[in-house]
Amino acid sequence: MASRHSDEDHPICLLSLDGGGVRGLSTLLILKKIINGLNKNRRVNGLEEVRLYQVFDLVGGTAAGGLIAIMLGRLKMDIDDCIEAFNCLMENIFTKAPHWTPFSWVLRFLPKWVMSQYDSEKLANEFTCFLDNKSIPKDAPLNEPEPECNVFVRVLSEGPDTIECLRSYTSGESAFDSVTILDATLATSVATGYFHPITISGRQFIDGGIGANNPIEKVESEAKHIYHLGGNELRNRVTCFISIGTGKAHMRAMEGGSLTRPDGMQAAAEDTARKFTSHWAVDEDVNRRVANSYFRLNVDSGLQDIGLHEYTKINLIEHATTVYLEQVEVRVAMDEIVSKLGERLRSRELIRMASQGIVNEE
Numbered sequence: 001m002a003s004r005h006s007d008e009d010h011p012i013c014l015l016s017l018d019g020g021g022v023r024g025l026s027t028l029l030i031l032k033k034i035i036n037g038l039n040k041n042r043r044v045n046g047l048e049e050v051r052l053y054q055v056f057d058l059v060g061g062t063a064a065g066g067l068i069a070i071m072l073g074r075l076k077m078d079i080d081d082c083i084e085a086f087n088c089l090m091e092n093i094f095t096k097a098p099h100w101t102p103f104s105w106v107l108r109f110l111p112k113w114v115m116s117q118y119d120s121e122k123l124a125n126e127f128t129c130f131l132d133n134k135s136i137p138k139d140a141p142l143n144e145p146e147p148e149c150n151v152f153v154r155v156l157s158e159g160p161d162t163i164e165c166l167r168s169y170t171s172g173e174s175a176f177d178s179v180t181i182l183d184a185t186l187a188t189s190v191a192t193g194y195f196h197p198i199t200i201s202g203r204q205f206i207d208g209g210i211g212a213n214n215p216i217e218k219v220e221s222e223a224k225h226i227y228h229l230g231g232n233e234l235r236n237r238v239t240c241f242i243s244i245g246t247g248k249a250h251m252r253a254m255e256g257g258s259l260t261r262p263d264g265m266q267a268a269a270e271d272t273a274r275k276f277t278s279h280w281a282v283d284e285d286v287n288r289r290v291a292n293s294y295f296r297l298n299v300d301s302g303l304q305d306i307g308l309h310e311y312t313k314i315n316l317i318e319h320a321t322t323v324y325l326e327q328v329e330v331r332v333a334m335d336e337i338v339s340k341l342g343e344r345l346r347s348r349e350l351i352r353m354a355s356q357g358i359v360n361e362e
Contacts, residue, residue, distance in 0.1 A: 011239035011344045014223055015056045016216040018298075019063025019209040020246025021191065021308025022090045025083070026321045027068055027244045030297050032079045033325055034242075037338040038345075051076060053149035055341055058226065060165075060219040063207040064246070064308075066153030066188030073151035074142065074168045074181065075134060085130060090311040092126050093189075094118060118309070120196040127185050142168050142184045152222060153188040154208035154215045158197055163211050165218065171225065176201065191308055216243045240340040241294045247303025247320070293340070295333055299324040 017027055031052065039049040052059075052072040061069035067089075071082045128138055142151075151168040166176055166184045179187075179200055186198045187205040197204035212218065219241075224234050302320025306313050324330060 009237075011347050012058075012223065012227065012234070012237045013056045013239055013341060013344050014219050014241045015052075015059040015069075016214070016219040016241075016243040017059065017061035017065030017068055018215075018243075018245045019061075019065050019207060019213045020303075021064055022094070022311045022314065023246035023303050023306055023308070023317060024064030024068055025086060025090075025314055025317045026246055026299050026303060027065060028079065028083045028086060029318065029321045030244055030325065031068075031072070032083065033334060034337055034341070035079050037334065038341050041338065041342055042345075050345065051078060055345065056149055058150045058152075058219060058223050060152045060154065060215045060222060061188070062154040062213050062215045063188055063191060063209040065215070065244075066155075066207070067185055069151050069153060070142075070168075070181065070185055070188070073149040074144070074147075075136070076149075087311070087314060089126055089130060090314075093123055094309040094311050118194050120190065120198075123189060123195055124182075124186060124198075127182060127189070131182060131185075136181060138180070138182050140181050142166060142179050142181050143170060144168050150222075150226060152218075153184055154212045154218060155187040155205045156192075156208050156211055158204045158206065161211070163208055164205070165222070169226070171222075194309060214243070214245070219243075235293070238293050239344045240337060242337060243294075243296045245296070245298030247299045247306070248301070292336070295337055297330070297333070 017024075020027070035050075035052060035055070038055065042049060053074075053076045056073070059069045059073040061067070068082070068086070071077045071085065072079070077085070131138060131140070147168050149168075152165045155164055155166060156162070157164050164176065165171075166179050166187060183198065183200050187200060188207050190196065190198050190206050192206050192210060195206075197206045199205075208215070220234070223238075224230065227234065227237065229237060299320050302323065303317060306316060325334070
């Protein structure tokens with residue numbers, strides 16, 4: 001069973017989170033702006049504040065986006081606590097100097113796993129400590145019997161290379177329903193060239209950044225599967241579909257070596273976003289509400305030169321994101337998002353009240 005809300009005729013809200021290493025902080029700051037705006041309106045109306053897992057029906061992420069999806073959707077963290085924990089994890093994971101040698105030029109000719117720059121064991125220890133501090137056992141399953149918020153992360157299974165989903169909900173398409181939260185956080189965080197792969201059920205995994213840095217297409221297909229809907233049916237049910245990037249890339253020719261990887265991945269993520277925008281708005285002339293339900297939020301300048309591992313540049317990430325959020329068109333989009341999410345929450349609350357026999361006196 002995917003969710004206790006899966007069979008209800010309620011408005012659906014979807015969230016897709018790109019990968020980007022430390023630039024995932026930008027994603028969190030954008031989400032904080034959304035959640036704070038939503039809760040501000042709820043306080044005015046005498047309603048309880050909500051967290052992200054109470055707002056979105058499905059959250060899918062790749063790499064850092066996957067980590068954020070787990071933290072906010074599966075672990076149900078407060079947004080401020082999540083930002084603090086995310087920054088702490090990035091600093092602790094990347095604080096040690098990369099594993100370079102006087103002959104590091106040889107590494108470009110070796111297999112990907114040999115080129116790992118950072119300590120995978122340290123990564124595992126950091127995530128184990130993080131879960132322990134949250135009183136979550138290291139063997140706690142990612143899957144929930146009745147998740148309030150469905151969560152998945154996209155990872156790459158090596159040999160042969162296959163993009164897989166690790167899910168917090170049961171799916172007939174998955175062979176990894178028994179994966180743990182720890183395994184999922186590691187699998188979505190072990191970037192090629194930065195860490196060694198992680199082994200789950202006898203198979204090696206790395207983050208899905210190379211093949212699926214923007215998971216939006218999979219978010220759509222998973223939503224169709226969860227709610228048993230076709231494409232047009234899903235469009236008509238979706239109130240708000242948000243895709244958040246980790247900065248637009250400079251469009252320049254890629255050079256060899258892992259240091260250019262962020263640019264290539266960012267460009268690929270934007271290409272996916274452009275294609276999906278056209279795909280989702282296909283019925284614009286028929287249904288304006290459908291066309292206006294999709295939002296792509298992505299800082300347009302200031303993040304493109306920040307590497308996945310450069311945790312010392314969080315001030316630059318914060319500044320670039322703040323400047324982006326002050327743009328007029330972005331502020332308009334954020335107001336629309338907050339309004340749509342508020343409508344969705346109210347609709348869900350009315351459904352719950354009706355199921356409990358409570359009469360709405362408005």
